[in-house]
Amino acid sequence: MKRVFISCDMASVALGADAVARAFVGAGCEVVRTGSRGLFSIEPLVEIETEAGRIGYGPVAPCEVEAVLDGTHRNYIGAVDEHRFFAAQKRFTFARCGIVDPLSLADYAAHRGWIGLDTARAAEPQAVVDAIRASGLRGRGGAGFPTGIKWQTVLDAPCRTKYIVCNADEGDSGTFADRMLMEGDPFCLIEGMAIAAHAVGASRGFIYIRSEYPFGIDAMRAAIELSADRVAPFELEVRVGAGAYVCGEETALLDSIEGRRGQVRAKPPLPALAGLFGKPTVINNVLSLAAVPFILSEGAQAYADVGFGRSRGTMPVQLAGNVKHGGLFEVGFGITLGELVNDIGGGTASGRPVRAVQVGGPLGAYFPPSMFDLPFDYEAFTAAGGLIGHAGITIFDDSVDMAQMARFAMEFCAAESCGKCTPCRIGSTRGVEIVDRIIAARESEPARPTANNGVLGKALYSRAPDRIDVSPSAQTTLLRDLCDTMKYGSLCALGGFTPYPVLSALDHFPEDFGAPAPALEAAE
């Protein structure tokens, strides 16, 4: 009986993987459902076990079983491991994803699972924290804070009750790495959390998963049950979000787990000292925790050897939007933005020229192709006025209206604002209104003259709705001032980072805001 591997990842299922799997079962094959390898242009991908390794075909339709089994299918890929998209990766975190049965403890153990946990438990907590520090691992949720320092703070906190919280509220548009890992290799996350628990002295953990990830929730719950004995006395529990983006902010997430309205807390106190239920808490992103087993099993140095500058190890980059080869690509830091978009992603799916890419989700900056030599590195992106965030890259072709994208950024912030701090609560709505005025002015020139003349005019100016200066230049100034207020005044990253997409759109694409286009090849 032939062993066939087909993904059960939500994206693959959306592309028809379930029907394909049923067809292979019907044809008498033993079908193993795995996570996804991460290249969605070839999903549903069918892998046939052979003596020469796993041979892939994709995409495959349910009616094409015969062609696959007799090796004549037109989408023959060959040895999947050798496919250019996969071979070019450094799969530290996603080593097992797409290969193993996500809920098979035997598979997990056979693929170097639990070695990290056993190594950690054989060591003193401080030694584990030291290893994480030595690896250079930084928070993969977006902030890039050194994970080892965070753990050290929790380890040093004098309190008997501590918690490990995993942030799996992956809300950024164009990101899916957390979901893929939870669906494709849930034990990896559990192992990472168990290591963290040992390192800081915690006995309970929570995984906060957004409700939009039903497969991930099911997989994590099943995996927690299956591995309960293996990670005992550490106990884990899944908590499901209720649809609020802001609950991906760590303190709002803690409030949500506690059963409160998900609202951002002021810091200090840091969650590391007073987090969940007021206790010292490690709160890390899925990708940070899932990188931990590798660091323990293969050594901190093996992880730190890869990378660029102060950004060490690998990053599971997610290519999405208008892209030819969308998917997950785990690679060491330092690869350039252009390589990712053009070489790996293959440019746009529409075939039109790339005009902009947004890196780091809806709060990330837009970059024009002129900046594609930017290396993937926390510091380099910060210097360029952007952020890596959760490493989602969304690609746009030349039909994009960047004023509309700036509007979307404000609209997104308005829709997701928790309403606690004023810059975000009111500013995001005002931001939408300003961009609307700019778009209206752009499309109906000339702009109305202002009534700001003379004493009376000035007196009326601040009161009368129709007397504010709606010219694109005045509104653009106001938009920049608003972004300044939001960036430096907001309580959390939602309001604080919304200016990134807005300002980058303004800076790099002024022509979409009714201003002259920047001179080509102008020095940055």
Added chain:
Amino acid sequence: MGFTRETDHGTLPALATGANVTLTIDGEHVTLPEGTSIMRAASLTGTAIPKLCASDNLESFGSCRLCLVEVEGRNGYPASCTTPIAEGMVVRTQTERLKELRRGVMELYISDHPLDCLTCAANGDCELQNQAGAVGLRDVRYGYDGATNMGQPKDQSNPYFDFDPSKCIVCSRCVRACDEVQGTFALTIEGLGFGSKVAASQDDAFLASECVSCGACVQACPTASLIEKKVVETGTPDRSVITTCAYCGVGCTFRAEMRGEELVRMVPWKDGKANHGHSCVKGRFAWGYAQHKERILHPMIRTSITEPWREVSWDEAIVHTASEFRRIQEKYGRLAVGGITSSRCTNEETFLVQKLVRQGFGNNNVDTCARVCHSPTGYGLKTTFGTSAGTQDFDSVMQSDVILVIGANPTDAHPVFGSRMKQRLRQGAKLIVIDPRRTDLVRSPHVEAEHHLPLRPGTNVAMLTAMAHVIVTEELYDEAFIRERCDWDEFQDWADFVSEAARSPEAIEPLTGVRAEDVRGAARLYATGGNGAIYYGLGVTEHSQGSSTVMAIANLAMATGNIGREGVGVNPLRGQNNVQGACDMGSFPHEFSGYRHVSDDATRAMFEAAWGVKLDHEPGLRIPNMLDAATDGTFKALFIQGEDILQSDPNTHHVAAGLAAMECVVVQDLFLNETANYAHVFLPGSTFLEKDGTFTNAERRIQRVRKVMAPLNGQADWEIVQLVANAMGLGWSYSHPSEIMDEIAALTPTFAGVHYDRLDAEGSLQWPANDAAPGGTPTMHIDGFARGKGKFIVTDYIPTDEKTGPRFPLLLTTGRILSHYNVGAQTRRTANTAWHPEDRLEIHPADAENRGIKDGDWVGLKSRAGETTLRAQITERVAPGVVYTTFHHPDTQANVITTDYSDWATNCPEYKVTAVQVGLSNGPSDWQEDYADHARQSRRIAPLEAAE
């Protein structure tokens, strides 16, 4: 005193760790306790950082983003309210960059705020307005054609304040005040982002919500979004006077904020030691009775209680009163007259009434309403500890680990202290509630009792002795404490007594109806859970074994070493604003001020020297004895200051008969109360707003009452008593209450250090305040009991004679509700009736179903003493077999039902246990109809004919 806003330092004080840090704020070196916020540090050193969401009675929140500052070496602009100071920190609060950011934030605020400042009720008293000025906002470039939260309908349902969401800036101060200060959790922020708005309960109208109208949200609101209706009507105040609330024994201090002679609002005073800036619906809002149209402002007399009243001049009324008392004493003897002091009046007024009786009437026939509430406290604590008062201050509860509440319902009856207790419970202290009813404390948001022991009314002594049984037999007592502080032999006698098997929780389970295991659990928790504090109320004292119960409580505290330090103690929650003071001032027939017996020659000699008369060494009559003597024909005249014994004392028929048998009943009160229906002279009283004096609260704290307006009736109460005294030839010459206090201090060792100049300077003093305790005494019995060794008393349980049987199968117990105060003379004349327009009978669904009673039905309530009718409220708050009602409304006359049984030691009536039957009814009882008729007749007034 002019009108000044209190300084708000923005954040709570740091928890004391003893460590200080030094930092630089705007170039100035500052040293303050670690944990202090930058905002508070700046404020304490005179720099006001702009703020809107911060307030120094709330946890810092960090939402308004106006208080951003620069800290050298740190990225960005941290909020000064949420950032603690650190050693060597260099902070700048005023830079060009900060101005820009603050102005940017303010521009956003104002882009969603109506610009009706000139016609806004908060104009001139608005933090948003002030801060907009402070940050120099001159322009709102967003225009006003965008999205807005303006134009939403106002919620005017609450009788005292309006909620206008259009003016809300969503700072959450109201929500946080409701959560953190009041502990009711009635408010929330509903919606998200720009649509976030304050909502009461599930977006209900305020009146229909869980809101208890404490006013904390109104006080917290920085705009006119939540604002007193009275401010809307009147305008903002222009002066303020600090004074003390005249409702319950918590003794909240308030700023009476005035516009000229008109009271605009009462705002709880932040520096008040009893309330720390918090209030309840009564003190905060229910003062409208002071101007109520039914208030009597002219003296009145009549020769018989069937005649209408005749308004007379003060001269005529006073001369008439004095001559009647002299006439009656000449005819019936020196002992045929007496007086009742008021727990509602000031210490000084109370002192004068008892002085009038002892010096002027020449007997000791003086008593006070404490007779019917906390007289067992006086007896029980004096016997065991040596002092007739609670042992702690209110702040002590914040150090408690286990709180045991018996027969008290602080969230209704002592709401400001109840809120404080809930703060401590939310911090993790454990709670035990012993009460037949499931009071709010048993389970309410974020508070849940570890043990609720819902005992049958009347079994307190059995219950407390069973707890002692557990503590002794399981050896959980504090032997070292007992050996050092108490009489060991007495302890052993007591231990032997409580250890008997008949007193075990298992043995008394059939009596109390409480599972033995729960009793054991509660006893273990109290004995071993750390600092254990007991708080109790009238559910302890108003029983035939009230004094025994108080002593049983004292035994528990001594046995576990829970006396003599912060966080522990035995704490009676005293009912009236000045019931402690009235007792202190010598209102009892057997005691002079300071609880010294009239038979004590030295004490009597001291008073005789001061007052220049011979004083009676025999104790006088208690209130029930006076009434008995009246019906016997030997007691003929009574001077009653500020008490409505007809409504408040038990067995109304008997009280009425006693009053009717007298020849001269003088009532000095604000209103024609129920007792006045039997009076011959009515002397109009003054409210607490109209006079100077002092009240003493439940924690023995003496606080100033200050005159904020002239008495409408023309005289303060102390002046009226002085007029009567002088008409009787006593020659008093007090020109101010401070002189009365000087006399009290001179004659009362525990008050020796109490003088108005000190009270004004220090805010308050807790007695004893004398040479031995110059700063007063927050916690008593620290180095030893006042009586020497603590005395254990054997408390044998003796069931009350008031028993259920086939005719009267249910037990009635009575109590109070948040919105009303005792007989309701004041609160019924305010809009508080919106919450509780009538007394209702709480009855368990099973008992109701057996009788075919539906919620809201009229039911007859009948006991051996009498019958009344009221409407039923079906609830599981009461256990099967127990019914409950309040006694706030004279139409109900709950005390028609209550009996003559009383405490064996003090005659405190057994209000809390009456065997009753309940059945459907068509309407008022005969008594209610007859009484209503009599009251109507009796309240007729013939106006004064001559021009005044």
